[in-house]
Amino acid sequence: MCQNCNLDENQKKLQEVFDKYKDTQGALIPVLHEAQEIYGYLPLSVQEAVADALEIPLSEVYGVVTFYTHFSLYPKGKYKIQICLGTACYVKGANNILEELKKQLGIDVGQSTKDGKFSLDACRCVGACGIAPVMMINDDVYGSLAVSDVADILKKY
Amino acid sequence: MKSLTELKAIKQKVTEVPDYKIVVGMATCGIAAGANPVFKELKRIADEKKLSNVDIQITGCIGICRLEPIVEVYTAKGERYTYVKVDAEKAQDIIQKHIIEGKPCTDYLICDDGEACIKNIQETKSFKKQIRIALRNCGNINPENIDEYIKNDGYFALGKVLTEMKPAEVIQLLLDSGLRGRGGAGFPTGLKWKFAAAAQNEQKYVCCNADEGDPGAFMDRSVLEGDPHSILEAMAIAGYAIGSDQGFIYVRAEYPVAVKRLNLAIKQAKEYGLLGNNIFGTDFSFDIELRLGAGAFVCGEETALMTSIEGKRGEPRPRPPFPANKGLFGKPTILNNVETFANIPVIINKGADWFNKIGTEKSKGTKVFAVGGKINNTGLIEIPMGMTLREVIYEIGGGIPNGKAFKAAQTGGPSGGCIPAEHLDVAIDYDNLIAIGSMMGSGGLIVMDEDNCMVDIAHFFLGFTVDESCGKCPPCRIGTHRMLEMLEKITAGKGEDKDIEKLERLAYSIKEAALCGLGQTAPNPVLSTLRYFKDEYKAHIYQKTCPAGVCKNLLSYNIDAEKCIGCGLCARNCPANAITGVVKSPYTIDKDKCIKCGVCMEKCKFGAIYKK
Ligand SMILES: Cc1cc2nc3c(=O)[nH]c(=O)nc-3n(C[C@H](O)[C@H](O)[C@H](O)COP(=O)(O)O)c2cc1C
């Protein structure tokens, strides 16, 4: 009677994504983008579902997921911190901001805090170079940073 | 949209002119600086005071990032006021004093480099030296409203092309204009289109490269956020010229605002029938799809970009076959950069002769630069080709902050090189920059001062290419790694005699042997710093010092006993407890404990701490 009844919420959403891209040429990357939106990351089970739905070998899906830095095999924190290490930010001392973030959070780049609140990643330019150095926490951009700003910004979350 | 007459009707539709139009710069940089709360506050007070004669709008980036958030007021008489660094409080004043009482808030107006405040951005020295073609609408129109684009001649070039010109005439016009690609290599755009037009195939594609991978550049982002329709219009023109009905825009996922505005623009253009079937009542149809990148620099390279749109790992393909014959999904394809496209509608409207009078003999028109790093006026500028770097840095850019000395400007990102002070008077164009060992690149221009170590900068770029190498070809995958190791050794103070020669030899081998542009250009930052700053390399290798005081392993922090008054501030702030002493007599730093963070030097009020 109803095919999707026993699927959980996320699976249902994923199915909708599959339906949406059914006839799209080169659908894999857009599908992975949306799948990561739903799950927050791309665990093996999700990659398997994608491989099945698009009829692509799992190895190819995995190959694509690991090629692009935007896709993650591990869960990220509730607040994703991205510190820009692009040229403009680097020249203006972004490294020192990164050191301070590591110190405050007690984690290294690529890791999440134990409580799952923050994850720390370095990225290459968010296009706000005019106000370097820059970091993003989820979609909020913080510019013209000084080392002494870091603690106050983290407190907001 | 059935005809040009219909388009003209929209352009000429008289909308009631409000007494005041207030626009808030809401590109990524504006939003980051706090434009959102300012916009909301303006709206809130205007509602609260029941002001019916004001229209509050958003706009894209006007180019002066350091002064964001920026609010501009246009009066019905045609006056324009540029308010800078606006916050919620200033927003209240602007409404109360300027709008309600009719007295502009002179204190908040833009100033010209420390001189008296003037009225608006167009009167500043740095703006007067610019010519805005690609950025014509950025900061002037509401990018989320297609009518504003049309009011500024938007979609008229497409109308003209479809109703009055043959595809071959469009291509000839571009050839005559001398427009060269703004994505880096400077390939003549008309020629690229001509090749694709000549290819025989019922399916062809038009792609727009909005991947903007150069870390430190944001020209394309600003155009996408500030004037998305110009890209759609130009892509449709390209489709007509080469015989394609489908376009793809490949945009970085790191640009959420650009993605949102592009999606909106595509939707509006479809509603108006400016994309879709039978545009302007002709038998030409064209559609555009957006594809998001996923954080891989190499995907800016044309063949890798196409592989990525196909849904695969973004690895480059050997050329030939060139995309004009065998590109996306194996079909003839053209790929142009965002800024290249942004120029095209204007060229069509104003003609090739108008365009090719701007610029130098071999580089026509203007170039947009994202100016950043150690320079006073960070932001976005558009200059005629042929301007000197000195004019860009000192007249438009306002010089180097804190009285420091200019050391070098980096253009071309990780594929480019640095330009030292001795070449400040070179006229900027494609060929001159190549001749001095750099390149135009896509428009990132990062200024470095005496505090930047050039070996460290070379190391930074190599680190970037090592991370971003896709791994397909060994010269790039392994070669750049080896170069990075050598640079690590040198910056760590472990450099040896002959290291420079080894670096050079490896650099030239990689340039010769790598598969794609990424590898072929990866050694450039090293070669160009070696060309102009070899002494700095030598100081690291033979004297084990870093003249700029950057490379931590070669540094030590010291206290000048004559200047130290023994206040103890440094010791209290030292995170490593490396500073000891007795109050009122000079302190000392324990070099074994010191982690070289520099906090003491920052905190000392007497300049008593120095590094060497
Ligand atoms: C490693 C690499 C990265 C590139 N990144 C970009 C980019 O981010 N944006 C861009 O427009 N062109 C980039 N290019 C240049 C493109 O390959 C291509 O030449 C350009 O987009 C063509 O457009 P144009 O003729 O309008 O300049 C890159 C090239 C290489 C080799």
Ligand code: FES
């Ligand atoms: S380099 Fe950091 S935002 Fe561009």
